[in-house]
Amino acid sequence: MVQRIDDKQGKFVLDEATQVGSVILKVKDLERQIEFYENVVGLELLEKNTQQAKFGGKGSRKVIFELEKTAEKLQPTKSTGLFHTAFLLPSREAFATKFFEILRNKETINSPIEQESRFPHFERFIPIARLDSASDHGYSEAFYLYDIEGNGIEIYADRDRGDWDKYPGGSNPLNFKELAPLADFDTDGKLPTETIIGHVHLRVANIEESVDFYINTLGFEEQEIIDTAFFISAGGYHHHLAGNVWSGEGLQKAAENESGLKEVRLKIPTTELFETAKNYIKQQIQIQDLGTEFAVEDPSGNRIVFEIA
Secondary structure, three states, X not given: OXXXXXXXXXXXEOOOOOEEEXXXXXXXXXXXXXHHHHHHHOOEEEEEOOOEEEEXXXXXXXXXXXXXXXXXXXXXXXXXXXXXXXXXXXXXXXXXXXXXHHHHOOOXXXXXXXXXXXXXXXXXXXXXXXXXXXXXXXXXXXXXXXXXXXXXXXXXXXXXXXXHHXXXXXXXXXXXXXXXXXXXXXXXXXXXOOOEEEXXXXXXXXXXHXXXXXXXXXXXXXXXXOOOEEEEEOOOOOOOEEEEOOOOOOOOEOOOOEOEEEEEEEEEOXXXXXXXXXXXXXXXXXXXXXXXXXXXXXXXOOEXXXXXX
C-alpha cells in the first residue's frame, strides 16, 4: 500500500492499486446503444430495465459499464466530457481475436442518421464503418471505435510491463502479421470475462488546470504531459486517466439533458485508504460525500466518483 502524503513535496499520492471501476454514460436511445455494445463491442448485458443497462465481460457478474436513458438530445461535438472509454483485454490473443472479428463482421447493425450521410454508397452498414483507427503504442496495442451516439471506444491489450521500454512510444501501425496467427477466427465476439476498464480519456477545457487538479488535488502521478494532452495514473501504470484539448480549449460541458459522460468511477482498495483519500481531498475542494463513495467535478465539469473496491 503506497497511498501517502509525500514528505518531500507535501503532496498526497493515491494508492498504487487504485483502478477505474466503471464508466456511466447518458444516452438518448437506450435500445440501440444496448444492441451496439452487445453485438459490436462484445459486452455481456448483465442487468436491464427501461431506463438503464449494465454490462460486463462474458460470464462475469462484475459491472464495468453502464448506460442510462437520461439524454433528450445528443451532446455538442465541441464540449468537454468523454473522449473514449478504454476496455482492457487480458491478453494479446484476446485483442487479436476481437480486432479481426470486428474487421470480418458483416452483420447489419442499427445505424444512425449520421452514418447514413457519411456512407451513402453502402446498401447496409457494417461495424467496420465505425472502425476509427488502430495503433501500437509500445506499452499497448489498441483499436478505436465510435458508438452510435458518438462516444469514443478503445479496445486494447497491454504488453508485459517489463517490456514497455523495449518498444517505441507514440502511435505506430499494428503488426497484422504477428496478430493474425494469435486470433481465434471461430469466436462469438464477446469480450473475455476478465475485461476491465483500463483507462478513461477525457475531453477537457484546459490542460494546465486539469493537470493541477488531478495531480495536486486528487493524488494521481504524472506519466506524460504535452501541450495538448496529459496522461496520469496511480502506481506507475501508463495511464488510468488522460485528457486532451484536441477539439479546442475553453469548451463547456454538455448539459444535463445531453448525451455523453455521466461519471467515471474509481476504486480505492480498502476502507482505510478510501477514508484517507476522502479526508485529504475534501480539505482541498468541495466534495459530495455519499458515505461509501464521494464525488468531485474536475475544472471541465467531468464527474469523478471514488468508491471502495
